[in-house]
Amino acid sequence: MKFSKVTVPTLKEKPADAEIASHELLIRAGMMRSVAAGIYTFLPLGSSALAKVENIVRDEMNRAGACEIVLPNLHPAEAWRESGRWFQYGPEMMRLKDRQGREFCLGPTAEELVTLAVSRSAPSYRDLPVNLYQIQTKYRDEVRPRFGLLRCREFRMKDAYSFHTSFEDLDDTYRRMYEAYVAVAKRCSLDVRVVEAPTGLIGGDISHEFMVLSSVGEDIVVHCLECDYGANSELERHRPGKKFGTENSLPLEEVHTPCLVSVSEVASFLDSSSENVIKCVLYVAGDELIAAFVPGYRELSEAKLARILGTDNFHQMREDERELFPQVTAGFVGPVGLSGVKMLFDEELKGAKGLICGANKFDYHYRGVEEGRDFKAEPLVDIALATEGDRCVECGGELAIARGIEIGHIFKLGEKYSKPLNALFTDADGILKPIIMGTYGIGTSRMLATIVEQHHDENGIKWPKAVAPVDIEVIVLNPDNDEQSNMGREIYQKMMNAGFDVLLDERELSPGVKFNDADLIGVPLQVIVGKKTSERKTVDLKVRYTGEKLEFEAMDVGEKIINVLENVP
């Protein structure tokens, strides 16, 4: 590949709309261009890097016993109506009609189509299990596409679907896919953490997310620093690291707390701390009011609340709704003597003593409140978010809270799709039974961005060798010099013949431009042919990842390149 013949429009300046490193660098390095919000064109180098990632995924899928297929992007509405998701998916699904008015969508995922494809062959237990996958463009009309390739409306994803005669058999494939995903991440130089995950719109019982910890990640991950426990914050479990409330019982008393509403204000006014205050958050769900109580030093998790309520159709009470619910005194709500409201108590409130809470009376709080004596914490639920200092439920180790980028997600679906789609197999006993399914997704374009997030410096991308768009860049500093030009071309040919992807930069530009472009593009190994070549018959090698520079005799540099390349990250 010659630099002058391939479209690599590098930019000196940061694009105005790029907020994060991967977005900025993929554009500046000439690997992609934005077309519309959350829709990108991959230019030659970006396309090449994406293909490297996808081939690693492909290889690991094949090793795990999955078979590649190609499903259409255009899905007839019929399949989605049968599963019920045509109605559930909502505006996130890109819908369209053909000239006859028949409805279609652009596939956001493909459980329906693949399940129908398998079930139409009327499989018997002898035909199962099978595991089918594709690497395809997916469409989701995200509410807010952002961060370059991290959240797109059109993106690349590998999706696999497995079909089984039993849950035990599903467990086996699930484990193999889990291991394959870990292997993919490793080969792409991504440090991945596997966490328990919510199942969302895909559904099913058990699922795991593959998270790469990163400050630009959109998910919050809670994980143990000592064991393997990790979970998405939406369903994490934790053991409090400190005691809520006081050690001993205190007498209940009412105190005047004029205009003090927030937990910290009340705590400091009463010379106490947020570890003794009950926080109350009011929610409106339909025409019902919900008072949720959590320890004052914690945040309430709306995701957990949604799971408990069985709906996400609720919102925090707004000021203009206060008159609709005269039974509460906003800002001074406490569980003691409260009625006419649905109450929920975080588990940590059980048995707590010496607490401070609203007195359900304007400008008054109670102190010395004790659960069991002054109010009963029922129902007891897990609605609080983990906080720094919490301990692991598995091993008691320290929990860390971090942001993560979700690169993969695997689900045990069971019969969720096979039942409504009537996907059956004939068992050994001759009876038709629903197929047991699993589904496994990995975002390949998101992985590409994640790799750049994890591997870059102030000069540009530092591609790990396995996913670099090309392996070697040969830079001829002065192409007008015959000796340099010939040597550059010779090395270029030789390395291509040795099976490497090589980029030859013999553009008529000053050396600085070529050096900076090379660093920006981030090819693992630079071979520099310049003055030293014409004067001393040597060439320089520069390892992009480490910045290490080596000088070798030009004559036998081919072997040296191969040796050096073997040891670069």
Next chain:
RNA sequence: CGGGGUGUAGCGCAGCCAGGUUAGCGCGCGUGCUUUGGGAGCACGAGGUCGGCGGUUCGAAUCCGCCCACCCCGACCA
């Protein structure tokens, strides 16, 4: 969908508040000469529906209205 912001040459921006000739700057691009180990120099040159539509005005990039696109925060969500 709520809040905030932006839209002027391929990219990054100034000009707008206080309307007034051929709308500027840097980078990039083209041609020529010089230069070639970390974003070269000189000379000449090309490139613009000032996001769109409508209005006010003798006159609109600039003021007003509507619309569109893009970005950020939130809500939401694989």
